[in-house]
Amino acid sequence: MNERRLRVDPIACAAHGICAELLPELIDLDEWGYPVLTAPVPRRLTAAAARAVAACPALALRLERKPFA
Numbered sequence: 001m002n003e004r005r006l007r008v009d010p011i012a013c014a015a016h017g018i019c020a021e022l023l024p025e026l027i028d029l030d031e032w033g034y035p036v037l038t039a040p041v042p043r044r045l046t047a048a049a050a051r052a053v054a055a056c057p058a059l060a061l062r063l064e065r066k067p068f069a
C-alpha cells in the first residue's frame with residue numbers, strides 16, 4: 001500500500017487559495033495565502049485531492065505516491 005502526499009511548488013504557487021477551498025480537510029493557508037500541507041492524503045480524500053491538483057491554475061500542486069519504507 002502506498003501513501004499519497006500533496007506537494008506544492010513554492011515558486012510556481014501564486015497563492016490563489018483555490019486548493020484550500022476545494023480541500024479544506026488537508027490544506028490550510030498561511031497568512032500570505034500560500035498553502036500549508038501537512039498530513040498524508042487519506043484514501044477517502046484521494047479523488048478530492050486529485051481535483052484540487054487539476055484545479056490549480058499555476059500547476060503548482062501535485063499528488064505524489066510514496067511507498068512505505
Ligand code: SF4
Pocket residue numbers: 008012013014015016017018019020033034035055056057058059060061
Ligand atoms: S491553487 Fe495552486 S496556485 Fe493557488 S494556492 Fe493552491 S497550489 Fe498555490
